[in-house]
Structure formats: structure tokens, C-alpha cells
Amino acid sequence: MIRDEAAGALVIRPAEAGEAEVVAALHARARATYYPDGLPPADFDWTDAWRGSIERPDGEVLCGVRGGEIVAVASFRTPESEPVDTVKLYQFHVAPDRWRAGLGSALHAACVARWLAGGKRAAVLDVHVDNRRAQAFYARQGWVPDPAKPPAEDDHHLFLRWTPPGE
Template identity: 70%
Template sequence: MISERVNGALVIRTALPAETEAIADLHLRARSTYYPDGVPQADFDWTEAWRGSIERPDGQVLCAVVQGRIVGIASFRTPDGAPADTVKLFQFHVDPGHWRAGIGTSLHAACAEQWRADRRRAAVLDVHVDNRRAQAFYARQGWVPDPENPPAEGDHHLFLRFSVPPRE
């Protein structure tokens, strides 16, 4: 479990299976901000998908909690076929009502600390081309376009890479 406090108000920890509904709800609220025509798979059972992510033995879901309420989530694991020192950030969302409060930065720092502890050297992710806010956030955190995975014609995602800094 990871625990971090910012001004005594923010706690970052491993998500619990009982929190899947709250996590799925936050996920859909955040995603709806960058899909102009509606969230794809809006009728998909995201609660069950998040339960599966939380229970995966080869992955981890972190949540940022303020006053007992989940306000940020991050899900990562080693993607199929990737080197053991690479992790993929599959989901990273902050509740839109808590944007620009430092929660995303703190949650990202907790992810990077876990990746260091797990001896990861690189992280990868894909971000929707219309999600300019996320792209700017990731750039501020040190993510760059992945030279090994350029976007394909007609793909709606950009592929980014992060070099996990070594322990100081």
C-alpha cells in the first residue's frame, strides 16, 4: 500500500474491491470531458472492469482520497509482450471537480515511486488525441512521444513514454 499526505488532506493508497462503483463513476465522469460525441462503451460494465483491475495479481490500482472520497485513480501493470522493466499506465483520472488542485501530480508521483520500487525503468501509455488537458499534464510530468510506437493512420490515440527516474 502507498500512502502520501499533502497538507494532511490527500491520501494515496491501493484501491479496495468495495470501491469499484465509486471508481467506475469517477472514470466515466472524467472520460466524458474529452469525448465530444459521448463516451464510447457508455453501456459497458465499468464497475466489473474496475473490479477485475483491482483484483489482478499482476497489476495495481491506486486511488487518491480526500476526506474519505475518491478523487483520483491510476491503474497500471506490465502489458502483454512488454519487457519486465516496462509498465503501462492503463487508466489515470482525476475527478473534474478537483482539477488543478495538485491531485494528479501527487498521484503521478506515487505511481512513479511504486514503479521505482518495482524496478521499472520505463512506463508507457496511450492518450486520446482530443484530450489536450491530459496531454499537457503528461508533458509536465516528463512523458514524451514514444519513438517505438508512432501513431497509426486513423488511430485516435497518442503513445507516450516516461523514463522512471532512479532512486536518488
């Protein structure tokens, strides 16, 4: 994990269950910027979903903290549908008022370090087709369209794959 306690420095660490509400609020702010149909129905409990992700023994949630505020979050684990050496990035969000400040790149680098340390040789994700900003970010991080999962005509997601450079 990236840890630097200097004032204003970015700290990347595991999220704690008690932070689920803050993480859910960040997720909602980020999600509202790219989903044309808006957020899920109000009866969906994102706080409970994030608490479940944070507490999952087979997954990890990392958060980026700057100045005592959670400003970025990533959730990943190996799903049953993938080979054991492949991780899926389920959620990756940076607070919209902090975009283009290097937070996403630092968080992504921390995720990659965790994946490689855990023996992962590939990562997959799906991204909404209208989220061009995220698609560009992932491309800069080395993600490419997953040839094994071309999008269906009626699907609203693109499937991307990442492998360590040189592999």
C-alpha cells in the same frame, strides 16, 4: 504510498474491490470531458472492469482520497507486449471538479515510486488525441512521444513514454 490522515489531506492508497463502483463513476465523469463521441455504450460495465483491475494479481490500482472521497485513480501493470522492466499506465483520472489542485501530480508521483520500487525503468501509455489537457499534464510529468510507436493516421491515440529523469 502517501498516507496522511489529517483532515482534508490527500491519502494515496490501493483501491479496494468494494470501491469499484465509485471508481467507475469517477472514470465516467472524467472521460465525458474529453471524448468527443461520448462514453461507451450503456451496456459496458465499467464497474465490473474496474473491479477486475483492482483484483488483478499482476497489476495495481491506486486511488487518491481526500475528505473520505475518492478523487483520483490510476491503474497500471506490465503487459505481455512490453519488456519486463516497463509498466503500462492504463487509466489515470482525476475528478474534473478537482482539476488543477495537485491531485494528479501527487498520484503520478506515487505511481512512479511504486514503479521504481518494483524495478521498472520505463512506463508507457496511450492518450486520446483530443485530450489536450491530459497531454499537457503528462508532458509536465516528463512523458514524451514514444518513438517506437508513431500513431497511425486512423488512430485516435498518441503513445507516450516515461523514463526516470537522468536516464
